[in-house]
Amino acid sequence: MKNPLALIVDDEPDILELLSITLGRMRVDTKEAATLQEARQLLEDTPFDMCLTDLRLPDGDGIELVKHIQQVKPNLPVAVITAHGNMQTAIEAMKAGAFDFLSKPIDLNTLRDLVKNALHLQPPAPTTKESDIPTGSPRLIGSSSRMSALRQTIAKVSRSQAPIHITGESGTGKELVARLIHALGPRKEGPFVPVNCGAIPGELMESEFFGHKKGSFTGAIADKPGLFQTADGGTLFLDEVADLPLTMQVKLLRAIQERAVRPVGASKEIAVNVRIVSATHKDLAELVNAGQFRQDLFYRINVISVTTPSLRDRIEDIPELAQYILKKLSERHHVDEPKLTASAINGLKKYAFPGNIRELENILERALTLADGHEIEIEDLQLPDSPMEVVDPAALAMITPGKRGDIPLDMYLEKIERDAVLEALEFCRWNKTQAARKLGISFRAMRYKLQKLGLE
Numbered sequence: 422m423k424n425p426l427a428l429i430v431d432d433e434p435d436i437l438e439l440l441s442i443t444l445g446r447m448r449v450d451t452k453e454a455a456t457l458q459e460a461r462q463l464l465e466d467t468p469f470d471m472c473l474t475d476l477r478l479p480d481g482d483g484i485e486l487v488k489h490i491q492q493v494k495p496n497l498p499v500a501v502i503t504a505h506g507n508m509q510t511a512i513e514a515m516k517a518g519a520f521d522f523l524s525k526p527i528d529l530n531t532l533r534d535l536v537k538n539a540l541h542l543q544p545p546a547p548t549t550k551e552s553d554i555p556t557g558s559p560r561l562i563g564s565s566s567r568m569s570a571l572r573q574t575i576a577k578v579s580r581s582q583a584p585i586h587i588t589g590e591s592g593t594g595k596e597l598v599a600r601l602i603h604a605l606g607p608r609k610e611g612p613f614v615p616v617n618c619g620a621i622p623g624e625l626m627e628s629e630f631f632g633h634k635k636g637s638f639t640g641a642i643a644d645k646p647g648l649f650q651t652a653d654g655g656t657l658f659l660d661e662v663a664d665l666p667l668t669m670q671v672k673l674l675r676a677i678q679e680r681a682v683r684p685v686g687a688s689k690e691i692a693v694n695v696r697i698v699s700a701t702h703k704d705l706a707e708l709v710n711a712g713q714f715r716q717d718l719f720y721r722i723n724v725i726s727v728t729t730p731s732l733r734d735r736i737e738d739i740p741e742l743a744q745y746i747l748k749k750l751s752e753r754h755h756v757d758e759p760k761l762t763a764s765a766i767n768g769l770k771k772y773a774f775p776g777n778i779r780e781l782e783n784i785l786e787r788a789l790t791l792a793d794g795h796e797i798e799i800e801d802l803q804l805p806d807s808p809m810e811v812v813d814p815a816a817l818a819m820i821t822p823g824k825r826g827d828i829p830l831d832m833y834l835e836k837i838e839r840d841a842v843l844e845a846l847e848f849c850r851w852n853k854t855q856a857a858r859k860l861g862i863s864f865r866a867m868r869y870k871l872q873k874l875g876l877e
Protein backbone atom coordinates (compact mmCIF):
# COMPACT_ATOMS: atom_id res chain seq x y z
CA MET A 422 0.00 0.00 0.00
CA LYS A 423 1.21 3.50 -0.82
CA ASN A 424 2.25 5.73 2.08
CA PRO A 425 0.16 8.84 2.70
CA LEU A 426 1.69 12.06 1.38
CA ALA A 427 1.98 15.30 3.37
CA LEU A 428 2.83 18.79 2.15
CA ILE A 429 5.03 20.61 4.68
CA VAL A 430 5.52 24.34 4.32
CA ASP A 431 8.14 26.29 6.28
CA ASP A 432 11.07 28.53 5.44
CA GLU A 433 13.22 27.16 8.27
CA PRO A 434 15.22 24.15 6.99
CA ASP A 435 15.62 22.75 10.54
CA ILE A 436 11.87 22.57 11.04
CA LEU A 437 11.32 21.01 7.62
CA GLU A 438 13.91 18.38 8.49
CA LEU A 439 12.34 17.67 11.89
CA LEU A 440 8.91 17.32 10.30
CA SER A 441 10.02 15.09 7.46
CA ILE A 442 12.02 12.78 9.76
CA THR A 443 9.16 12.44 12.25
CA LEU A 444 6.55 11.88 9.56
CA GLY A 445 8.88 9.47 7.73
CA ARG A 446 9.10 7.35 10.89
CA MET A 447 5.32 7.22 10.83
CA ARG A 448 5.47 6.01 7.21
CA VAL A 449 4.16 9.29 5.89
CA ASP A 450 5.98 10.65 2.81
CA THR A 451 6.55 14.39 2.56
CA LYS A 452 7.08 17.09 -0.05
CA GLU A 453 8.54 20.39 1.08
CA ALA A 454 7.80 24.01 0.19
CA ALA A 455 9.58 27.08 1.61
CA THR A 456 7.17 29.71 0.30
CA LEU A 457 3.47 30.25 -0.33
CA GLN A 458 4.14 30.31 -4.05
CA GLU A 459 5.88 26.90 -3.99
CA ALA A 460 3.12 25.44 -1.84
CA ARG A 461 0.41 26.64 -4.25
CA GLN A 462 2.36 25.18 -7.18
CA LEU A 463 2.75 21.76 -5.51
CA LEU A 464 -0.93 21.69 -4.55
CA GLU A 465 -1.87 22.12 -8.18
CA ASP A 466 -0.31 18.93 -9.42
CA THR A 467 0.13 16.62 -6.41
CA PRO A 468 -2.62 14.75 -4.59
CA PHE A 469 -1.75 15.30 -0.91
CA ASP A 470 -3.38 13.63 2.11
CA MET A 471 -2.59 16.43 4.54
CA CYS A 472 -0.77 19.76 4.82
CA LEU A 473 1.19 21.32 7.67
CA THR A 474 2.17 24.96 7.27
CA ASP A 475 4.04 27.57 9.23
CA LEU A 476 2.16 30.83 9.66
CA ARG A 477 4.99 33.20 8.84
CA LEU A 478 6.30 32.65 5.32
CA PRO A 479 8.61 34.90 3.29
CA ASP A 480 5.96 35.79 0.70
CA GLY A 481 2.84 35.88 2.90
CA ASP A 482 0.77 34.48 5.66
CA GLY A 483 0.05 30.77 6.32
CA ILE A 484 -3.61 31.67 6.89
CA GLU A 485 -3.76 32.67 3.21
CA LEU A 486 -2.68 29.14 2.38
CA VAL A 487 -5.38 27.70 4.69
CA LYS A 488 -7.98 29.82 2.88
CA HIS A 489 -6.59 28.86 -0.53
CA ILE A 490 -6.82 25.15 0.39
CA GLN A 491 -10.45 25.64 1.54
CA GLN A 492 -11.19 26.86 -1.97
CA VAL A 493 -9.21 24.51 -4.16
CA LYS A 494 -9.03 21.34 -2.01
CA PRO A 495 -11.67 21.73 0.71
CA ASN A 496 -11.23 18.09 1.79
CA LEU A 497 -7.51 18.33 2.44
CA PRO A 498 -6.84 18.51 6.21
CA VAL A 499 -4.50 21.43 6.92
CA ALA A 500 -2.87 22.32 10.24
CA VAL A 501 -0.77 25.36 11.15
CA ILE A 502 2.41 25.85 13.17
CA THR A 503 2.26 28.90 15.44
CA ALA A 504 4.75 30.80 17.54
CA HIS A 505 4.65 29.76 21.19
CA GLY A 506 1.71 31.25 23.06
CA ASN A 507 0.18 32.91 20.01
CA MET A 508 -3.30 31.60 20.61
CA GLN A 509 -4.95 34.43 18.72
CA THR A 510 -3.50 33.38 15.35
CA ALA A 511 -4.14 29.70 16.10
CA ILE A 512 -7.82 30.54 16.63
CA GLU A 513 -7.88 32.69 13.49
CA ALA A 514 -6.40 29.80 11.47
CA MET A 515 -9.00 27.35 12.79
CA LYS A 516 -11.79 29.77 11.99
CA ALA A 517 -10.35 29.94 8.45
CA GLY A 518 -10.59 26.15 8.17
CA ALA A 519 -7.42 24.66 9.71
CA PHE A 520 -8.36 21.48 11.58
CA ASP A 521 -5.70 21.94 14.27
CA PHE A 522 -2.53 23.81 15.24
CA LEU A 523 0.89 23.03 16.65
CA SER A 524 2.88 25.50 18.75
CA LYS A 525 6.63 26.00 18.67
CA PRO A 526 8.79 24.50 20.06
CA ILE A 527 7.26 21.46 18.41
CA ASP A 528 6.39 18.66 20.79
CA LEU A 529 6.86 15.40 18.90
CA ASN A 530 4.04 13.55 20.65
CA THR A 531 1.60 16.34 19.83
CA LEU A 532 2.86 16.32 16.23
CA ARG A 533 2.33 12.57 15.95
CA ASP A 534 -1.21 12.84 17.39
CA LEU A 535 -2.01 15.63 14.97
CA VAL A 536 -0.78 13.64 11.95
CA LYS A 537 -2.72 10.54 13.06
CA ASN A 538 -5.86 12.63 13.44
CA ALA A 539 -5.38 14.23 10.03
CA LEU A 540 -4.97 10.91 8.28
CA HIS A 541 -7.97 9.42 10.07
CA LEU A 542 -10.27 12.13 8.86
CA GLN A 543 -13.19 10.63 7.03
CA PRO A 544 -13.76 11.48 3.42
CA PRO A 545 -16.10 14.42 3.65
CA ALA A 546 -19.81 14.02 3.41
CA PRO A 547 -21.87 16.97 2.22
CA THR A 548 -24.48 15.80 4.70
CA THR A 549 -24.17 13.22 7.44
CA LYS A 550 -25.42 10.01 5.94
CA GLU A 551 -26.86 7.22 8.07
CA SER A 552 -24.00 5.01 6.90
CA ASP A 553 -21.38 7.44 8.28
CA ILE A 554 -22.81 7.30 11.76
CA PRO A 555 -21.40 4.44 13.83
CA THR A 556 -24.01 2.01 15.08
CA GLY A 557 -25.22 2.80 18.57
CA SER A 558 -24.85 6.56 18.03
CA PRO A 559 -27.97 8.64 18.57
CA ARG A 560 -29.89 9.83 15.52
CA LEU A 561 -30.74 13.37 14.60
CA ILE A 562 -34.30 13.36 13.34
CA GLY A 563 -35.83 16.03 11.10
CA SER A 564 -35.91 16.88 7.40
CA SER A 565 -36.50 20.64 7.69
CA SER A 566 -34.02 23.00 6.07
CA ARG A 567 -32.76 24.00 9.53
CA MET A 568 -31.92 20.37 10.30
CA SER A 569 -30.26 19.78 6.91
CA ALA A 570 -28.10 22.83 7.53
CA LEU A 571 -27.26 21.56 11.02
CA ARG A 572 -26.28 18.15 9.62
CA GLN A 573 -23.96 19.80 7.10
CA THR A 574 -22.35 21.87 9.84
CA ILE A 575 -21.87 18.77 12.00
CA ALA A 576 -20.24 16.89 9.11
CA LYS A 577 -17.88 19.80 8.50
CA VAL A 578 -16.88 20.59 12.08
CA SER A 579 -16.46 16.97 13.11
CA ARG A 580 -13.38 16.79 10.87
CA SER A 581 -11.72 19.66 12.67
CA GLN A 582 -10.04 19.66 16.07
CA ALA A 583 -11.15 23.21 16.82
CA PRO A 584 -13.15 23.78 19.99
CA ILE A 585 -16.88 23.98 19.29
CA HIS A 586 -19.49 25.85 21.27
CA ILE A 587 -23.11 24.77 20.87
CA THR A 588 -25.90 27.17 21.79
CA GLY A 589 -29.61 26.59 21.78
CA GLU A 590 -32.61 26.51 24.07
CA SER A 591 -33.03 23.76 26.63
CA GLY A 592 -33.90 20.38 25.18
CA THR A 593 -33.01 21.24 21.56
CA GLY A 594 -30.43 18.48 21.25
CA LYS A 595 -27.13 20.18 22.17
CA GLU A 596 -25.73 17.06 23.81
CA LEU A 597 -26.95 14.94 20.91
CA VAL A 598 -25.11 17.21 18.46
CA ALA A 599 -21.95 17.03 20.60
CA ARG A 600 -22.13 13.22 20.53
CA LEU A 601 -22.52 13.21 16.75
CA ILE A 602 -19.57 15.57 16.27
CA HIS A 603 -17.51 13.10 18.27
CA ALA A 604 -18.91 10.01 16.54
CA LEU A 605 -18.18 11.36 13.05
CA GLY A 606 -14.69 12.68 13.78
CA PRO A 607 -11.23 11.12 13.92
CA ARG A 608 -11.53 10.67 17.70
CA LYS A 609 -14.53 8.38 17.47
CA GLU A 610 -12.57 5.42 18.87
CA GLY A 611 -11.70 7.55 21.92
CA PRO A 612 -14.01 8.34 24.85
CA PHE A 613 -16.80 10.91 24.83
CA VAL A 614 -16.96 12.33 28.35
CA PRO A 615 -19.95 14.56 29.15
CA VAL A 616 -19.82 16.75 32.25
CA ASN A 617 -22.54 18.99 33.62
CA CYS A 618 -20.55 22.00 34.83
CA GLY A 619 -23.48 23.21 36.94
CA ALA A 620 -23.77 19.96 38.85
CA ILE A 621 -20.28 19.68 40.40
CA PRO A 622 -19.98 21.18 43.89
CA GLY A 623 -17.45 24.06 43.88
CA GLU A 624 -15.06 22.48 46.36
CA LEU A 625 -14.74 19.29 44.30
CA MET A 626 -14.42 20.96 40.92
CA GLU A 627 -10.64 21.06 40.59
CA SER A 628 -10.26 17.43 41.59
CA GLU A 629 -13.13 16.35 39.30
CA PHE A 630 -11.59 18.07 36.29
CA PHE A 631 -7.90 17.45 36.92
CA GLY A 632 -7.85 14.47 39.32
CA HIS A 633 -6.03 14.21 42.65
CA LYS A 634 -3.25 12.36 44.42
CA LYS A 635 -3.93 10.12 47.37
CA GLY A 636 -3.88 12.10 50.65
CA SER A 637 -4.05 15.52 48.96
CA PHE A 638 -7.17 16.36 50.99
CA THR A 639 -9.43 14.64 53.52
CA GLY A 640 -11.29 11.93 51.70
CA ALA A 641 -8.69 11.51 48.93
CA ILE A 642 -8.09 7.85 49.79
CA ALA A 643 -6.57 6.91 46.44
CA ASP A 644 -5.17 8.57 43.29
CA LYS A 645 -8.05 9.55 41.04
CA PRO A 646 -7.86 10.61 37.40
CA GLY A 647 -9.83 13.71 36.44
CA LEU A 648 -12.26 14.21 33.58
CA PHE A 649 -9.50 15.52 31.30
CA GLN A 650 -7.50 12.31 31.73
CA THR A 651 -10.62 10.18 31.27
CA ALA A 652 -11.30 12.01 28.00
CA ASP A 653 -7.69 11.62 26.75
CA GLY A 654 -7.73 10.81 23.04
CA GLY A 655 -11.41 11.72 22.84
CA THR A 656 -13.85 14.56 23.49
CA LEU A 657 -14.68 16.38 26.72
CA PHE A 658 -18.21 17.80 26.54
CA LEU A 659 -18.63 20.75 28.90
CA ASP A 660 -22.40 21.06 29.24
CA GLU A 661 -23.77 24.23 30.86
CA VAL A 662 -20.31 25.76 30.65
CA ALA A 663 -21.78 29.14 31.71
CA ASP A 664 -22.27 27.71 35.21
CA LEU A 665 -18.52 27.36 35.84
CA PRO A 666 -17.34 29.63 38.66
CA LEU A 667 -14.80 32.29 37.60
CA THR A 668 -11.95 30.69 39.58
CA MET A 669 -12.47 27.43 37.71
CA GLN A 670 -12.66 29.24 34.38
CA VAL A 671 -9.05 30.42 34.82
CA LYS A 672 -7.84 26.88 35.54
CA LEU A 673 -9.78 25.44 32.65
CA LEU A 674 -8.37 28.00 30.23
CA ARG A 675 -4.87 27.10 31.32
CA ALA A 676 -5.47 23.37 30.87
CA ILE A 677 -6.91 23.93 27.39
CA GLN A 678 -4.05 26.18 26.31
CA GLU A 679 -1.25 24.11 27.76
CA ARG A 680 -2.88 20.80 26.80
CA ALA A 681 -1.81 19.57 30.22
CA VAL A 682 -3.31 19.22 33.69
CA ARG A 683 -1.88 19.06 37.20
CA PRO A 684 -3.85 16.78 39.55
CA VAL A 685 -4.51 18.27 43.02
CA GLY A 686 -1.51 17.43 45.21
CA ALA A 687 0.72 16.43 42.27
CA SER A 688 4.01 18.12 41.52
CA LYS A 689 4.07 17.46 37.78
CA GLU A 690 1.70 18.24 34.92
CA ILE A 691 0.32 15.46 32.75
CA ALA A 692 -0.12 16.02 29.01
CA VAL A 693 -3.66 15.43 27.74
CA ASN A 694 -5.00 15.28 24.21
CA VAL A 695 -8.63 16.30 24.44
CA ARG A 696 -11.05 18.02 22.08
CA ILE A 697 -13.31 20.49 23.85
CA VAL A 698 -16.97 20.78 22.88
CA SER A 699 -19.08 23.00 25.13
CA ALA A 700 -22.72 24.02 25.32
CA THR A 701 -25.07 26.33 27.13
CA HIS A 702 -28.62 27.60 26.78
CA LYS A 703 -27.46 30.98 28.10
CA ASP A 704 -26.02 33.85 26.07
CA LEU A 705 -22.29 33.56 26.78
CA ALA A 706 -21.43 36.85 25.06
CA GLU A 707 -23.88 38.62 27.35
CA LEU A 708 -22.32 36.92 30.39
CA VAL A 709 -18.90 38.11 29.19
CA ASN A 710 -20.23 41.69 29.05
CA ALA A 711 -21.66 41.30 32.52
CA GLY A 712 -18.27 40.13 33.83
CA GLN A 713 -19.61 36.68 34.71
CA PHE A 714 -17.68 34.75 32.09
CA ARG A 715 -14.04 35.28 31.18
CA GLN A 716 -13.55 36.75 27.75
CA ASP A 717 -10.32 34.82 27.12
CA LEU A 718 -12.04 31.50 27.85
CA PHE A 719 -15.00 32.54 25.71
CA TYR A 720 -12.70 33.12 22.71
CA ARG A 721 -10.87 29.90 23.35
CA ILE A 722 -13.93 27.61 23.49
CA ASN A 723 -16.03 29.47 20.93
CA VAL A 724 -13.74 29.03 17.93
CA ILE A 725 -16.59 27.53 15.94
CA SER A 726 -20.17 28.00 17.06
CA VAL A 727 -23.10 25.79 16.23
CA THR A 728 -26.75 26.58 17.01
CA THR A 729 -29.49 24.04 17.58
CA PRO A 730 -32.87 25.38 16.39
CA SER A 731 -35.88 25.42 18.70
CA LEU A 732 -38.76 23.12 17.88
CA ARG A 733 -40.93 26.19 17.17
CA ASP A 734 -38.54 27.03 14.32
CA ARG A 735 -39.03 23.67 12.64
CA ILE A 736 -42.66 22.75 13.17
CA GLU A 737 -42.60 20.64 10.00
CA ASP A 738 -40.34 18.14 11.80
CA ILE A 739 -42.85 17.47 14.59
CA PRO A 740 -44.72 14.51 12.98
CA GLU A 741 -41.48 12.67 12.11
CA LEU A 742 -39.93 13.39 15.51
CA ALA A 743 -43.06 12.39 17.40
CA GLN A 744 -43.33 9.08 15.58
CA TYR A 745 -39.63 8.38 16.13
CA ILE A 746 -39.97 9.08 19.86
CA LEU A 747 -43.13 6.93 20.11
CA LYS A 748 -41.29 4.08 18.42
CA LYS A 749 -38.45 4.31 20.96
CA LEU A 750 -40.87 4.56 23.90
CA SER A 751 -43.00 1.62 22.76
CA GLU A 752 -39.90 -0.55 22.38
CA ARG A 753 -38.79 0.45 25.86
CA HIS A 754 -42.20 -0.28 27.40
CA HIS A 755 -42.82 -3.40 25.28
CA VAL A 756 -46.09 -2.13 23.84
CA ASP A 757 -47.34 -1.78 20.27
CA GLU A 758 -46.39 1.49 18.66
CA PRO A 759 -49.46 3.76 18.57
CA LYS A 760 -50.22 6.29 15.82
CA LEU A 761 -51.00 9.94 16.43
CA THR A 762 -54.39 11.08 15.11
CA ALA A 763 -54.46 14.05 12.73
CA SER A 764 -55.88 16.30 15.46
CA ALA A 765 -53.14 15.21 17.88
CA ILE A 766 -50.50 16.15 15.29
CA ASN A 767 -52.24 19.46 14.72
CA GLY A 768 -52.30 20.13 18.44
CA LEU A 769 -48.58 19.43 18.71
CA LYS A 770 -47.84 21.73 15.78
CA LYS A 771 -49.67 24.58 17.48
CA TYR A 772 -47.99 24.14 20.85
CA ALA A 773 -45.00 26.38 21.74
CA PHE A 774 -42.72 23.72 23.35
CA PRO A 775 -40.69 25.82 25.77
CA GLY A 776 -38.84 22.63 26.73
CA ASN A 777 -38.38 21.63 23.06
CA ILE A 778 -37.73 17.98 22.21
CA ARG A 779 -37.26 16.89 25.80
CA GLU A 780 -40.73 18.25 26.52
CA LEU A 781 -42.13 16.48 23.44
CA GLU A 782 -40.63 13.24 24.81
CA ASN A 783 -42.30 13.82 28.20
CA ILE A 784 -45.67 14.65 26.64
CA LEU A 785 -45.56 11.52 24.50
CA GLU A 786 -44.46 9.30 27.36
CA ARG A 787 -47.44 10.47 29.42
CA ALA A 788 -49.77 10.10 26.40
CA LEU A 789 -48.58 6.54 25.86
CA THR A 790 -49.75 5.61 29.35
CA LEU A 791 -53.03 7.50 29.04
CA ALA A 792 -54.05 6.35 25.57
CA ASP A 793 -56.05 3.21 25.17
CA GLY A 794 -55.90 1.43 21.88
CA HIS A 795 -53.62 2.06 18.97
CA GLU A 796 -54.16 5.76 18.61
CA ILE A 797 -53.10 8.80 20.58
CA GLU A 798 -55.81 11.45 20.61
CA ILE A 799 -55.28 15.14 21.27
CA GLU A 800 -56.79 14.72 24.76
CA ASP A 801 -54.15 12.11 25.64
CA LEU A 802 -51.46 14.72 25.05
CA GLN A 803 -52.80 17.01 27.79
CA LEU A 804 -51.18 20.01 26.19
CA PRO A 805 -51.17 23.04 28.48
CA ASP A 806 -53.04 26.04 26.98
CA SER A 807 -50.32 28.40 27.94
CA PRO A 808 -47.20 26.42 28.65
CA MET A 809 -45.21 28.90 30.68
CA GLU A 810 -48.14 30.48 32.46
CA VAL A 811 -47.54 30.68 36.17
CA VAL A 812 -50.64 29.43 37.93
CA ASP A 813 -52.43 31.79 40.33
CA PRO A 814 -50.82 31.10 43.76
CA ALA A 815 -54.11 31.64 45.62
CA ALA A 816 -55.83 28.97 43.51
CA LEU A 817 -52.90 26.62 44.05
CA ALA A 818 -52.95 27.10 47.82
CA MET A 819 -56.51 25.68 47.90
CA ILE A 820 -55.28 22.34 46.61
CA THR A 821 -54.44 19.68 49.19
CA PRO A 822 -53.14 16.23 48.28
CA GLY A 823 -55.83 13.59 48.46
CA LYS A 824 -58.68 16.07 47.94
CA ARG A 825 -58.96 16.80 44.27
CA GLY A 826 -62.63 17.77 44.36
CA ASP A 827 -63.52 19.60 41.12
CA ILE A 828 -60.02 20.80 40.44
CA PRO A 829 -58.84 19.81 36.94
CA LEU A 830 -56.44 16.87 37.08
CA ASP A 831 -53.59 18.79 35.40
CA MET A 832 -53.67 21.59 37.94
CA TYR A 833 -54.00 19.15 40.82
CA LEU A 834 -51.01 17.07 39.73
CA GLU A 835 -48.95 20.17 39.07
CA LYS A 836 -49.59 21.42 42.59
CA ILE A 837 -48.45 18.11 44.08
CA GLU A 838 -45.37 18.14 41.90
CA ARG A 839 -44.61 21.74 42.80
CA ASP A 840 -44.95 21.02 46.54
CA ALA A 841 -42.66 18.01 46.29
CA VAL A 842 -40.04 19.99 44.36
CA LEU A 843 -40.23 22.95 46.76
CA GLU A 844 -39.99 20.69 49.79
CA ALA A 845 -36.87 19.01 48.39
CA LEU A 846 -35.32 22.35 47.44
CA GLU A 847 -35.94 23.83 50.87
CA PHE A 848 -34.61 20.71 52.56
CA CYS A 849 -31.43 20.97 50.48
CA ARG A 850 -31.16 24.76 50.92
CA TRP A 851 -31.88 25.28 47.22
CA ASN A 852 -28.99 23.12 46.10
CA LYS A 853 -30.57 21.83 42.88
CA THR A 854 -28.21 18.88 42.48
CA GLN A 855 -28.95 17.53 45.95
CA ALA A 856 -32.66 18.23 45.59
CA ALA A 857 -32.75 16.29 42.31
CA ARG A 858 -31.01 13.37 43.99
CA LYS A 859 -33.51 13.49 46.87
CA LEU A 860 -36.38 13.40 44.39
CA GLY A 861 -34.77 10.53 42.50
CA ILE A 862 -34.59 12.47 39.22
CA SER A 863 -31.69 13.59 37.05
CA PHE A 864 -30.30 17.10 37.26
CA ARG A 865 -31.59 17.75 33.74
CA ALA A 866 -35.08 16.61 34.65
CA MET A 867 -34.90 18.86 37.71
CA ARG A 868 -33.96 21.87 35.62
CA TYR A 869 -36.77 21.14 33.23
CA LYS A 870 -39.26 20.91 36.12
CA LEU A 871 -38.06 24.20 37.62
CA GLN A 872 -38.57 25.89 34.30
CA LYS A 873 -41.96 24.25 33.73
CA LEU A 874 -43.17 25.16 37.20
CA GLY A 875 -41.86 28.71 36.94
CA LEU A 876 -39.52 28.18 39.91
CA GLU A 877 -36.24 29.19 38.28
Ligand SMILES: Nc1ncnc2c1ncn2[C@@H]1O[C@H](COP(=O)(O)OP(=O)(O)OP(=O)(O)O)[C@@H](O)[C@H]1O
Nearest residue numbers: 560561562590591592593594595596597702778779
Ligand atom coordinates in the same frame (compact mmCIF):
# COMPACT_ATOMS: atom_id res chain seq x y z
N1 LIG B 1 -33.12 16.09 16.29
C1 LIG B 1 -33.38 15.17 17.23
N2 LIG B 1 -33.78 13.95 16.89
C2 LIG B 1 -34.07 13.01 17.82
N3 LIG B 1 -33.99 13.23 19.14
C3 LIG B 1 -33.59 14.43 19.55
C4 LIG B 1 -33.25 15.47 18.62
N4 LIG B 1 -32.86 16.55 19.33
C5 LIG B 1 -32.97 16.21 20.63
N5 LIG B 1 -33.39 14.95 20.77
C6 LIG B 1 -33.64 14.25 22.05
O1 LIG B 1 -34.18 15.22 22.95
C7 LIG B 1 -33.65 15.04 24.27
C8 LIG B 1 -32.97 16.30 24.71
O2 LIG B 1 -31.78 16.47 23.94
P1 LIG B 1 -30.42 16.98 24.60
O3 LIG B 1 -30.25 16.46 25.98
O4 LIG B 1 -29.34 16.72 23.61
O5 LIG B 1 -30.77 18.55 24.66
P2 LIG B 1 -29.92 19.75 25.26
O6 LIG B 1 -30.11 20.89 24.33
O7 LIG B 1 -28.54 19.29 25.55
O8 LIG B 1 -30.71 20.04 26.62
P3 LIG B 1 -30.22 20.92 27.90
O9 LIG B 1 -30.01 22.33 27.44
O10 LIG B 1 -31.40 20.83 28.81
O11 LIG B 1 -28.99 20.28 28.43
C9 LIG B 1 -32.73 13.82 24.21
O12 LIG B 1 -33.42 12.68 24.59
C10 LIG B 1 -32.36 13.76 22.72
O13 LIG B 1 -32.04 12.45 22.32
